[in-house]
Amino acid sequence: MNCEKCQELIHDLIDGALSRSDELLLNTHLQECLDCENVRQDLSSILTYCQTHRGEYEAPANPQAMWLRIRNVVEAEHPAPQIARTRSFLNGFFGRSWELSFPQLAAFTAAVVLCVSLITVVGLRRWGTGPLETTRQFEASNVNDRVWQRQQVINYWNQRIELNKVRWSAEMRATFDRNLQVIDQAVSQSLNELNRNPHDEISEQMLNESLNDKLALLKEFSDL
Amino acid sequence: MREIGFWKSPTPMKLSYLILRPLARAGLYALPAVMVISCLVPVQCQAQQKMSKRYPAGKNVRISLKNISGTIVVESWKKDEIRLSATIESPNAHVVPKQVDENLVVDVMNDNRGRGDVGDVNFKLQVPVDSSVDLETRRGNIYVSNLRSGSVRAHVSSEGDIELSNINASQVVAQNTIGNIFFDGEFAGGGTYEFKSTKGDITIRIPGNSAFRLVAASPAKKIALGDFWNNGFRTQDGRKYVGDVGDGRSSVSVTNFSGQITFLRK
Numbered sequence: 227m228n229c230e231k232c233q234e235l236i237h238d239l240i241d242g243a244l245s246r247s248d249e250l251l252l253n254t255h256l257q258e259c260l261d262c263e264n265v266r267q268d269l270s271s272i273l274t275y276c277q278t279h280r281g282e283y284e285a286p287a288n289p290q291a292m293w294l295r296i297r298n299v300v301e302a303e304h305p306a307p308q309i310a311r312t313r314s315f316l317n318g319f320f321g322r323s324w325e326l327s328f329p330q331l332a333a334f335t336a337a338v339v340l341c342v343s344l345i346t347v348v349g350l351r352r353w354g355t356g357p358l359e360t361t362r363q364f365e366a367s368n369v370n371d372r373v374w375q376r377q378q379v380i381n382y383w384n385q386r387i388e389l390n391k392v393r394w395s396a397e398m399r400a401t402f403d404r405n406l407q408v409i410d411q412a413v414s415q416s417l418n419e420l421n422r423n424p425h426d427e428i429s430e431q432m433l434n435e436s437l438n439d440k441l442a443l444l445k446e447f448s449d450l
Numbered sequence: 451m452r453e454i455g456f457w458k459s460p461t462p463m464k465l466s467y468l469i470l471r472p473l474a475r476a477g478l479y480a481l482p483a484v485m486v487i488s489c490l491v492p493v494q495c496q497a498q499q500k501m502s503k504r505y506p507a508g509k510n511v512r513i514s515l516k517n518i519s520g521t522i523v524v525e526s527w528k529k530d531e532i533r534l535s536a537t538i539e540s541p542n543a544h545v546v547p548k549q550v551d552e553n554l555v556v557d558v559m560n561d562n563r564g565r566g567d568v569g570d571v572n573f574k575l576q577v578p579v580d581s582s583v584d585l586e587t588r589r590g591n592i593y594v595s596n597l598r599s600g601s602v603r604a605h606v607s608s609e610g611d612i613e614l615s616n617i618n619a620s621q622v623v624a625q626n627t628i629g630n631i632f633f634d635g636e637f638a639g640g641g642t643y644e645f646k647s648t649k650g651d652i653t654i655r656i657p658g659n660s661a662f663r664l665v666a667a668s669p670a671k672k673i674a675l676g677d678f679w680n681n682g683f684r685t686q687d688g689r690k691y692v693g694d695v696g697d698g699r700s701s702v703s704v705t706n707f708s709g710q711i712t713f714l715r716k
Binding site: 393398401402408409415416427428431435436443447450 | 518519559563566567569588607608609627628646648667669686689690707
């Protein structure tokens with residue numbers, strides 16, 4: 227037996243309302259546990275006093291004022307009565323033995339289902355498009371980041387090309403510009419498609435290949 | 451009403467004045483011009499260089515050719531030697547082929563670094579039938595025919611057609627940006643074949659009993675598999691086809707951004 231259970235049963239022990247076996251168990255615990263024995267003694271003394279002096283005490287002159295004073299003292303000793311009250315409520319709620327009939331249980335389940343459905347519907351209406359949009363934007367920004375990173379490398383080669391371009395023949399310059407334009411068009415089309423559908427595998431493949439082609443073209447022509 | 455016109459009463463003096471004298475004057479101006487042009491034409495002819503060299507070769511030779519601009523023609527012959535012919539447009543251009551063991555290397559880019567624009571250099575290579583060729587040019591057409599067993603790589607950085615005829619190589623790569631690609635040959639078991647263009651048509655002509663795994667992609671949805679199509683092909687809204695033809699022994703990848711992909715049966 228533990229202390230909690232023991233202190234619950236002390237009242238019954240003093241009243242003589244315990245079964246023989248419980249009484250035996252409780253006494254065994256009281257012999258081993260000094261705290262519980264002290265509680266039993268205190269309670270026993272109070273009861274004995276009350277029984278001995280029954281009818282001897284006088285009612286206070288102003289019971290209302292006295293009650294208020296007691297209350298003030300108690301409140302001063304417990305600065306967070308709210309927590310205590312909540313705790314006691316929770317203890318009461320969970321400690322209570324919920325014995326529901328089948329219709330009560332059915333009604334309770336139906337109420338829970340209704341509440342959850344309502345919350346879901348309201349949530350979807352309010353934030354329904356949010357996560358999708360966010361994912362889309364995130365993926366689009368991911369693609370743009372990758373393109374931007376590639377673009378930095380491309381810019382470097384572009385600068386080299388611009389330095390060398392003056393040495394090329396007019397025909398070679400025209401060829402280069404024409405081909406670069408074709409690749410840029412492919413990059414742009416792939417990007418547009420990816421903005422529309424960020425999960426489009428083919429557009430992603432084409433975008434990567436087009437960027438690789440562009441880089442290769444720039445590198446190869448920068449040697450000229 | 452009396453008509454007054456210049457042609458109504460031409461006199462001999464007026465005729466010579468109107469016709470003969472301008473003709474004579476034109477002749478006088480034209481003669482020097484003709485003389486100048488006739489002098490320039492031989493100079494241009496003299497500027498174009500021609501070279502032809504022969505190199506001994508075994509059965510399995512590898513040729514690496516990197517050109518800047520111009521046409522490259524490669525064909526096989528029965529001799530165990532390589533014949534390299536080149537027409538060089540600019541007198542400034544240098545072409546210095548190097549042979550190391552079984553490899554012949556021609557690098558126009560490297561040979562002419564710092565010389566500025568060297569114009570077109572057109573090559574013709576005659577090689578043993580089992581040769582491997584690695585051909586590159588920044589601009590110009592590439593034609594390869596009658597090769598077997600080795601590998602063929604034809605890369606045009608910008609624009610130029612690629613034509614590979616009667617090729618039975620185990621590895622083929624053909625790539626350009628603008629221009630058509632034509633392959634006529636066979637896919638060897640276990641071989642890999644890659645064809646890629648950004649703007650141009652890709653046509654592949656192979657025997658009907660060819661066995662290969664195909665990955666063909668064209669965002670423009672222009673893929674015609676013809677007799678090689680079967681129900682096993684998976685497609686993504688017509689832009690990409692993946693599947694096996696026969697037992698899929700070789701691997702074929704075809705990518706075309708805006709042109710047509712066509713498979714033909716021989």
